Ligand SMILES: Cc1cc2nc3c(=O)[nH]c(=O)nc-3n(C[C@H](O)[C@H](O)[C@H](O)COP(=O)(O)OP(=O)(O)OC[C@H]3O[C@@H](n4cnc5c(N)ncnc54)[C@H](O)[C@@H]3O)c2cc1C
Ligand SMILES: Cc1cc2nc3c(=O)[nH]c(=O)nc-3n(C[C@H](O)[C@H](O)[C@H](O)COP(=O)(O)OP(=O)(O)OC[C@H]3O[C@@H](n4cnc5c(N)ncnc54)[C@H](O)[C@@H]3O)c2cc1C
């Protein structure tokens with residue numbers, strides 16, 4: 001179960017995996033996520049469903065290698081199996097015909113935004129996509145995104161590819177141009193979602209973001225994922241992960257994401273030492 | 285075994301790990317009786333013709349009979365008698381609140397100390413486990429399929445009973461490890477996880493198909509399951525943490541007890557970094573609440589390295605709901621109890637970490653709906669406590685995730701309405717039992733509810749349940 005059927009390096013720091021999970025694929029919808037464990041002693045980590053194929057019975061995930069678990073995942077090969085794979089979790093994106101929507105994907109956020117674009121377009125919306133990354137080599141799925149959007153704007157922070165801009169710049173231009181924008185989605189690092197929300201707020205355009213708080217069970221049982229939205233405490237795993245970006249307490253989210261930084265560093269350093277050692281001895 | 289001697293034998297203490305040592309490790313605290321101690325304790329039992337102890341047990345374990353078998357050296361006989369009513373004696377012997385149940389009713393308790401029924405139960409069950417794995421007989425299949433949702437004591441018991449009757453049973457569990465609170469909540473030092481795993485292995489050998497990572501309400505809805513199965517037993521417990529809703533509750537360092545305990549037990553955070561999941565407690569921890577969950581959170585915090593751990597409770601010592609033994613062990617380990625105290629606000633620093641807690645003193649008033657004296661804040665008695673970790677252990681509610689599409693009748697507390705005599709809910713072919721019906725209660729009551737439902741499911745599927753589905757709808 002939960003076998004890796006395909007693996008692809010999308011960028012130097014992120015990999016795509018196609019996982020055999022027919023039951024999850026049957027139910028998965030845009031905006032939902034899974035929680036997986038790579039091995040028996042592993043942590044449960046949430047990853048958004050980047051694509052699903054109900055017929056093939058597969059789920060696609062894209063993981064950015066930031067710490068022990070995502071790096072370990074990166075070493076797993078086609079044919080290996082994950083220790084567990086639970087989903088689909090969270091509420092699906094509210095897909096309706098809104099009119100013109102702008103969908104913003106920052107960095108790794110391009111992966112989760114793809115099925116959202118696809119569903120919004122299928123529902124009859126005019127979809128403008130904005131994708132961006134720090135640098136050209138961190139950008140991926142431009143073609144895939146083009147196929148599910150009516151317009152696509154691509155930018156990089158350093159200008160090494162396409163337009164040199166932060167994703168908020170073309171977004172602001174679009175809003176200033178007087179075109180009617182009915183709704184905005186933003187998925188990416190918390191700081192990027194915060195600035196997208198700040199950009200749209202003066203224009204009164206409802207902006208939906210996908211909150212990546214720290215999670216354990218993903219079913220509403222532990223409260224690790226709590227966020228504050230509109231002054232109320234919500235559990236991102238069951239009440240979200242999508243919320244109204246104008247109501248999110250971003251500072252709280254950013255602070256809570258840092259709870260375990262020191263311990264995560266210990267885990268990563270230990271893992272990297274192990275990797276070095278196994279390389280020295282030629283593996284096992 | 286001269287009659288005259290019996291009264292003079294004192295209640296046999298159970299050996300424990302030294303408090304100074306155990307407060308820093310996760311090994312089991314209570315070490316269990318030796319055969320000698322067990323027999324000495326068993327000999328104290330008067331074998332009452334009208335045993336009140338049995339009335340005190342929620343599942344009516346045939347207490348004098350198993351004790352008799354034990355003292356006559358008929359260990360398998362003792363096992364059989366115990367298991368007739370209680371399918372998880374190794375667990376119940378360790379975690380039942382005996383002092384309010386069986387032992388509370390023991391006649392010896394009137395003028396001295398009651399028979400240590402729980403310890404004897406544990407002894408017999410541990411003896412059985414030491415004999416090696418039983419290979420259960422698999423009955424002939426009856427050709428009907430049942431889904432048991434949730435693998436806590438209620439679900440495990442229902443699954444075992446139904447499998448023994450020949451049903452094909454799938455247990456659907458949301459987490460990656462079965463066992464419910466027995467695995468994710470109650471810590472290793474109180475209930476070693478290999479005991480729970482042994483029970484789960486036994487069910488597997490019985491043919492029960494345990495499917496983990498299945499979140500009902502998400503992967504399957506109840507209505508979908510009703511199409512796939514002949515009957516459904518809902519035993520999803522009460523896993524939703526209650527927070528206080530006071531200012532500062534989202535600072536880093538404020539946990540629900542569920543999070544702290546899940547990270548520690550289910551994810552083996554106490555073995556970090558050997559296991560990957562971190563768990564973090566500071567130097568000075570305040571646990572809010574005084575139930576079993578609070579004791580477990582406090583004692584786990586100590587073992588995770590905290591220097592000072594407080595239990596902050598708004599009522600007094602007399603109202604503490606935790607098992608007496610846990611309170612005693614917690615005190616021995618140096619946990620500090622702050623009674624008649626309630627937090628009103630949590631303070632933090634600029635980086636978002638907890639730095640302190642404002643509390644108010646309480647006094648006790650008239651009894652409230654729960655029958656316990658109502659705690660009343662004493663105006664002007666606020667004071668500050670310096671803490672860097674706060675754990676909320678205020679209780680839990682059923683998790684509504686499972687109900688995504690089902691029209692199950694529920695109470696205002698979120699619990700499912702079920703007939704206590706049969707476990708039937710108002711939705712035909714759906715039974716429920718355990719914490720999802722009662723709200724947070726006990727392992728033995730959940731186990732008992734699983735058993736009652738399994739009996740009724742069997743009757744119903746054999747076509748014997750001819751009465752109307754729901755008792756109140758009855759024509760009579
Ligand atoms: C609903 C949701 C969807 C997500 N989708 C994706 C995705 O599609 N692709 C992707 O690459 N990442 C996604 N993330 C983030 C991903 O879960 C974390 O990057 C991952 O858990 C890091 O684990 P690690 O052990 O490799 O790193 P760690 O060493 O644990 O942490 C590295 C960094 O990741 C953050 N982090 C740690 N644990 C978690 C956690 N459980 N949840 C969120 N952030 C955490 C920490 O703040 C830290 O800064 C998602 C998070 C959530 C909550
Ligand atoms: C920390 C702690 C200490 C305790 N100490 C004691 C004690 O000493 N003595 C005592 O008698 N009692 C104690 N209790 C109470 C006791 O553990 C519970 O009353 C008992 O476990 C309830 O059993 P249950 O089968 O109803 O539910 P649970 O044990 O809660 O099991 C429910 C299971 O259902 C699963 N589930 C939930 N939702 C879904 C879903 N949608 N789909 C699939 N699966 C789902 C959960 O993951 C869980 O595994 C304690 C409880 C806690 C939390």
Ligand code: SF4
Pocket residue numbers: 340341342343344345347370376377380382385386387401402405728
């Ligand atoms: S199951 Fe619990 S209450 Fe019943 S006899 Fe055993 S220890 Fe006592």
Ligand code: SF4
Pocket residue numbers: 328329330331332335336337338347348389390391392399401
């Ligand atoms: S009431 Fe006490 S003494 Fe009497 S049978 Fe029960 S355990 Fe033995």
Ligand code: FES
Pocket residue numbers: 214215216217218219220221222223224225226235236237238
């Ligand atoms: S992750 Fe545990 S409640 Fe959301």
